Amino acid sequence: MQAGNGLFEAARSEERAALPRLLILASESGQDCLDVDKMLRINSLINDSGSCAEVIRVAPALSAGDATSRSVSTLRRSFAEFSVIRSLLRKISSFDAVFIEYTTGISFLRLVLPAILLAKFFGKKVVLNYRHYAGFARLYDGGPIQNRLFGLCDRVLVLSDFQHHRLERFRLRSGFLPEYLRAAPSEPKKIESLQPKILVAGPIEKISNLNCVLKAYRLVKQKYPRTELVIAGDGTRKRSLMALVNREKIPGVTFRSLRTLDELNELFGEADLFVNCSYLDYLPATMIEAAAHGLPIISTPSVSVLESFCEGESVLFGRHNDHVSLSDKIIELVENPQLVQKLCDHAGRVVENFRWEKVRPGWHSLLSRIAE
Numbered sequence: 327m328q329a330g331n332g333l334f335e336a337a338r339s340e341e342r343a344a345l346p347r348l349l350i351l352a353s354e355s356g357q358d359c360l361d362v363d364k365m366l367r368i369n370s371l372i373n374d375s376g377s378c379a380e381v382i383r384v385a386p387a388l389s390a391g392d393a394t395s396r397s398v399s400t401l402r403r404s405f406a407e408f409s410v411i412r413s414l415l416r417k418i419s420s421f422d423a424v425f426i427e428y429t430t431g432i433s434f435l436r437l438v439l440p441a442i443l444l445a446k447f448f449g450k451k452v453v454l455n456y457r458h459y460a461g462f463a464r465l466y467d468g469g470p471i472q473n474r475l476f477g478l479c480d481r482v483l484v485l486s487d488f489q490h491h492r493l494e495r496f497r498l499r500s501g502f503l504p505e506y507l508r509a510a511p512s513e514p515k516k517i518e519s520l521q522p523k524i525l526v527a528g529p530i531e532k533i534s535n536l537n538c539v540l541k542a543y544r545l546v547k548q549k550y551p552r553t554e555l556v557i558a559g560d561g562t563r564k565r566s567l568m569a570l571v572n573r574e575k576i577p578g579v580t581f582r583s584l585r586t587l588d589e590l591n592e593l594f595g596e597a598d599l600f601v602n603c604s605y606l607d608y609l610p611a612t613m614i615e616a617a618a619h620g621l622p623i624i625s626t627p628s629v630s631v632l633e634s635f636c637e638g639e640s641v642l643f644g645r646h647n648d649h650v651s652l653s654d655k656i657i658e659l660v661e662n663p664q665l666v667q668k669l670c671d672h673a674g675r676v677v678e679n680f681r682w683e684k685v686r687p688g689w690h691s692l693l694s695r696i697a698e
Contacts, residue, residue, distance in 0.1 A: 345377045349380055351381075351426045372693070384407075421450065426453065430560075453481045456484050509615065520666065524555045528602070532563060535626075557580070600622070617676060623642070
């Protein structure tokens, strides 16, 4: 597995280098249950080094129905954002660096940018962990003004090595660390045949290309009427996707939110096939965990996935934005139990590279460089 801008490989043998006193801004629940887990692990990593860290919780924006509830939601969100900035202003002098977890639902102009400017005003380092899936196009096409703003950060962390090198072209100090396996069962389940019950888990955004998944699902269901689809996660496209399913009267589709890792593990236990149709280049943590739970995987062939999973060995690849290709791969697995078992066995070995103890040294190396 390649490691992205040297951070991962350079830290294979972790040294007890000094780590900064870190003030973390992170979603309190969020669009992705990875956020909370990651902040806990970084907090523990900092404390284990003899330094200190503190998390300021940020309430993500929630969609609202009518005009009255939208007004109340906007008022509450504005007050919450003001409280976060006030806490940051009160505490920032006691820390060396500010780590900002920028996710969908967090306002860049009202929260992220003020936090960056405050940190630089007080002479503190800034790490921006860019996980705003709804805004990745703006990350690349934001123009000179946005690039100057991101240039204030000492490091902008993105989701893949490809994204890291793309940002480097704009002379931004970027970085990449691979996702990690958050939780895994003691024994992956054995799948001898597919029903199939398909699981898609992650941000419900344009980049996830879930319209393509729905089209593929309808083709599969025509041949195998017992097919089910579970779409787990949240995001800006969730309501429109649910409306599409209702309008088209697509049967067997269930939407679930992801708030805890226990909920995610429960979904893995119920499913027998995992699909990733994203056209953004990154390797989702949920895909790694699907492999750890013993699920066969169908994915689009992004560079990050290709670096770790092998076609026909640990994954089947469908073509980008091609629902017919995706449905063909699903049907191939339904009709070939031996291939299902082969994919599960090989993918189970791949996930060993993503356990926290393998990724932890990369985070240690990154944070120690921030402290320099």
